[in-house]
Amino acid sequence: MTTNFYAPPSAIRAGRVVLPEEEARHLRTVLRGEAGDDMTVVDGDGGWYRARIDHVGPDQVVGTITDERDNVGEPDMDVTVALGILKKRSRFETFVEKAVELGARRVVPLRTRRTERDAIREERLRNVMVAAMKQCRRSRLPALAAPQSIEPLLAGDVGETRLVCHAGEESVPIQQAAADTRQRASALVLVGPEGGFAPPEVEAAVEAEATPVSLGARRLRAETAGIAALHAVITAQGN
Amino acid sequence: MTTNFYAPPSAIRAGRVVLPEEEARHLRTVLRGEAGDDMTVVDGDGGWYRARIDHVGPDQVVGTITDERDNVGEPDMDVTVALGILKKRSRFETFVEKAVELGARRVVPLRTRRTERDAIREERLRNVMVAAMKQCRRSRLPALAAPQSIEPLLAGDVGETRLVCHAGEESVPIQQAAADTRQRASALVLVGPEGGFAPPEVEAAVEAEATPVSLGARRLRAETAGIAALHAVITAQGN
Numbered sequence: 001m002t003t004n005f006y007a008p009p010s011a012i013r014a015g016r017v018v019l020p021e022e023e024a025r026h027l028r029t030v031l032r033g034e035a036g037d038d039m040t041v042v043d044g045d046g047g048w049y050r051a052r053i054d055h056v057g058p059d060q061v062v063g064t065i066t067d068e069r070d071n072v073g074e075p076d077m078d079v080t081v082a083l084g085i086l087k088k089r090s091r092f093e094t095f096v097e098k099a100v101e102l103g104a105r106r107v108v109p110l111r112t113r114r115t116e117r118d119a120i121r122e123e124r125l126r127n128v129m130v131a132a133m134k135q136c137r138r139s140r141l142p143a144l145a146a147p148q149s150i151e152p153l154l155a156g157d158v159g160e161t162r163l164v165c166h167a168g169e170e171s172v173p174i175q176q177a178a179a180d181t182r183q184r185a186s187a188l189v190l191v192g193p194e195g196g197f198a199p200p201e202v203e204a205a206v207e208a209e210a211t212p213v214s215l216g217a218r219r220l221r222a223e224t225a226g227i228a229a230l231h232a233v234i235t236a237q238g239n
Numbered sequence: 240m241t242t243n244f245y246a247p248p249s250a251i252r253a254g255r256v257v258l259p260e261e262e263a264r265h266l267r268t269v270l271r272g273e274a275g276d277d278m279t280v281v282d283g284d285g286g287w288y289r290a291r292i293d294h295v296g297p298d299q300v301v302g303t304i305t306d307e308r309d310n311v312g313e314p315d316m317d318v319t320v321a322l323g324i325l326k327k328r329s330r331f332e333t334f335v336e337k338a339v340e341l342g343a344r345r346v347v348p349l350r351t352r353r354t355e356r357d358a359i360r361e362e363r364l365r366n367v368m369v370a371a372m373k374q375c376r377r378s379r380l381p382a383l384a385a386p387q388s389i390e391p392l393l394a395g396d397v398g399e400t401r402l403v404c405h406a407g408e409e410s411v412p413i414q415q416a417a418a419d420t421r422q423r424a425s426a427l428v429l430v431g432p433e434g435g436f437a438p439p440e441v442e443a444a445v446e447a448e449a450t451p452v453s454l455g456a457r458r459l460r461a462e463t464a465g466i467a468a469l470h471a472v473i474t475a476q477g478n
Contacts, residue, residue, distance in 0.1 A: 073456060073457050075455075075456065094333060097460075098463050098466075101457055101458075101459050101460060101463050102455070102457070102459070102463070102467070103455065103456075103457055135458070135460065136457040136458045136459065136460075137457060137458050138457060173474065173477070174474065175414070175474055175475065215470075215474070216314075216341070216342065216470070216473060216474050217312060217314065217342075218312050218340055218341070218342055218375040218376060218377060219340075219374070219375045219376050220340050220341070220375065221336075221340060221374065221375075224337050224340050224341070224466070227337075227463070227466055227467070227470075228341070228466070228467075228470040228474075231454075231455070231466075231467040231470065231471070232470070232471070232474075234455060235412065235413065235414055235454070235455050235467075235471075236414065238412070
């Protein structure tokens with residue numbers, strides 16, 4: 001089976017893995033997995049396992065671990081991406097899915113001056129993230145932060161590269177800014193909601209050492225900007 | 240009004256523009272446009288116009304052109320992007336929307352060995368494209384080709400850069416391949432459906448001078464791969 005399964009670290013013990021109910025059902029009813037088959041399991045915490053299936057029950061699958069690795073599919077750089085909460089939930093979900101595929105380590109739903117929605121559907125987004133993690137063959141489940149404003153993200157020491165998506169006169173093309181991040185271990189990418197950040201928000205970010213970056217000549221939707229910026233930053237690291 | 244309106248070239252004559260019914264209704268009922276307001280109109284064929292509104296009727300808006308430009312919001316490079324028709328229509332629609340935002344000049348729905356669907360919803364996709372063109376402030380409506388296989392795309396003289404998304408051993412990182420396209424006037428970006436291209440398809444593309452490109456260490460969904468590749472190619476041109 002080429003699909004990855006997800007089991008939390010607590011389900012992996014003494015050389016054996018027990019799939020959670022939903023994963024077990026998927027393996028049995030959709031993929032027709034049987035005892036003797038091999039499966040790949042990730043624990044969302046960087047753990048990656050190959051396992052031989054010992055037992056397939058109605059709601060339970062147990063396997064014996066045959067190979068074990070760390071951080072499979074993970075980029076070297078620890079990238080946090082923060083996007084303004086969007087009016088249309090499906091667009092925010094699309095973004096979250098893509099952020100996981102592209103390798104973000106943390107997703108922050110932002111409350112900004114121009115966001116018109118305060119809350120996210122946390123459980124639904126987590127399900128999207130787990131599915132994306134398995135699909136793209138990562139081993140870490142990115143963190144989903146609580147909705148917040150940009151201030152806490154910008155507080156404290158600047159040990160990371162900070163980029164704020166904003167088409168202004170002083171903005172640097174994203175490819176160039178991404179190339180400049182190469183020596184850093186972590187990055188923060190800030191993207192506004194529909195309509196972008198308000199000028200004081202951009203100023204606050206720049207004051208906190210964020211580089212304003214432009215993403216091309218067209219006006220991208222917020223989620224497209226986030227996807228494009230994230231891909232440029234992570235692939236500039238060569239992974 | 241910061242929104243762009245769309246009127247086909249036939250609706251622009253003798254210094255005046257007449258908005259089509261649906262656009263006119265949107266201007267009147269949603270944006271509350273009135274005589275005396277300024278509006279921006281694009282004709283989908285590279286024409287960009289500022290106009291002063293003379294008259295707002297129930298289904299008609301007429302304006303006098305006050306400024307006129309060519310190819311506003313258009314990249315220099317003529318990029319065709321071809322994506323395998325996806326099982327889930329909403330994912331293909333998301334891709335088409337993003338392809339317009341990012342600056343593609345032509346979108347080709349591909350029939351490949353691994354596509355499980357033959358047809359697209361042409362009218363619906365055109366509506367998505369028109370909305371995206373207005374939203375991102377382009378002046379050209381990209382062409383939507385009829386569903387086809389890769390062979391006709393690869394036939395003929397190679398005047399363009401050709402890239403085929405495929406994670407193989409000989410693949411070049413997309414950023415590098417995109418930088419190499421700088422001297423060319425046009426490009427073709429090929430992306431498979433779920434599961435990617437079959438080996439003979441990749442071989443046919445390589446034989447027709449396509450460079451296989453990789454998009455990073457994770458397995459991206461087809462539409463994500465298309466978005467990332469397109470953005471890399473077009474921003475490498477500096478626009």
